[in-house]
Amino acid sequence: MTPERFPAIIFDFDGTLVDSAADLRTALNRLLAEQGLEPRPLDAVRRMIGDGALKLVERGFAAAGRPVEGDTLARHGKRFLEIYEPISADSTETYPGVMATLEGLAAAGHKLGLCTNKPERATRLMLASLGLDRLLTSVVGGDSLPVKKPDPAPLLAAIAGLGLTPAQALMVGDNEHDVATAKAAGVPVVAVSYGYARVPLAELHADAIIDDFADLPTAIARVAAR
Numbered sequence: 001m002t003p004e005r006f007p008a009i010i011f012d013f014d015g016t017l018v019d020s021a022a023d024l025r026t027a028l029n030r031l032l033a034e035q036g037l038e039p040r041p042l043d044a045v046r047r048m049i050g051d052g053a054l055k056l057v058e059r060g061f062a063a064a065g066r067p068v069e070g071d072t073l074a075r076h077g078k079r080f081l082e083i084y085e086p087i088s089a090d091s092t093e094t095y096p097g098v099m100a101t102l103e104g105l106a107a108a109g110h111k112l113g114l115c116t117n118k119p120e121r122a123t124r125l126m127l128a129s130l131g132l133d134r135l136l137t138s139v140v141g142g143d144s145l146p147v148k149k150p151d152p153a154p155l156l157a158a159i160a161g162l163g164l165t166p167a168q169a170l171m172v173g174d175n176e177h178d179v180a181t182a183k184a185a186g187v188p189v190v191a192v193s194y195g196y197a198r199v200p201l202a203e204l205h206a207d208a209i210i211d212d213f214a215d216l217p218t219a220i221a222r223v224a225a226r
């Protein structure tokens, strides 16, 4: 596949490249346990992912029956990251086909970047332990800028970090924020169907939907041919 139409491809992280829900759940439940609260089940935690660590913590406490906000939430958010960062790649793996497909896209000349709502430090730790840091050369996290997705600024920054422009870029993501972000930036978007979306993907009108990451090069070629 040739990189001419989309030399820049920007990926979402959680739910798109990696299934991170189990480690996020472990960290959340350890934090809840420290506060004397009951653990949350995996399917509930999956629906809490997508708006960054602080929102996950806020949703976790609310679901456990003790809503928190302001300074208390900020303190729990800090503690969450202390627990999460060292375990963040323990059971988190790339989805099937991700490594080979990213290698193939890079070998074909695409430049690859990451735009996630996960805090940047945890993101970079995970990228290094998964061996993805050498493939994704521009990384923007949820706290890298004052705004996060669905604001288009982080996506635009990830593209600029590759030395390219929005007209040269395509985004790949799993949820409503990714599609909204790409549309706000005027960037075509491919959605993966296996992630953590909280609304039916068909309602989002992505340019393509794939069930298997290995189908990405074909989907990109289809979008490019329009």
Ligand SMILES: O=C(O)COP(=O)(O)O
Binding pocket: 012, 013, 014, 015, 048, 049, 050, 051, 052, 053, 115, 116, 117, 118, 119, 142, 149
């Ligand atoms: O909520 C998160 O931390 C994960 O966000 P992402 O799907 O943007 O990678």
Ligand SMILES: [Mg+2]
Binding pocket: 012, 013, 014, 015, 016, 050, 173, 174, 175, 195, 196
């Ligand atoms: Mg995601």
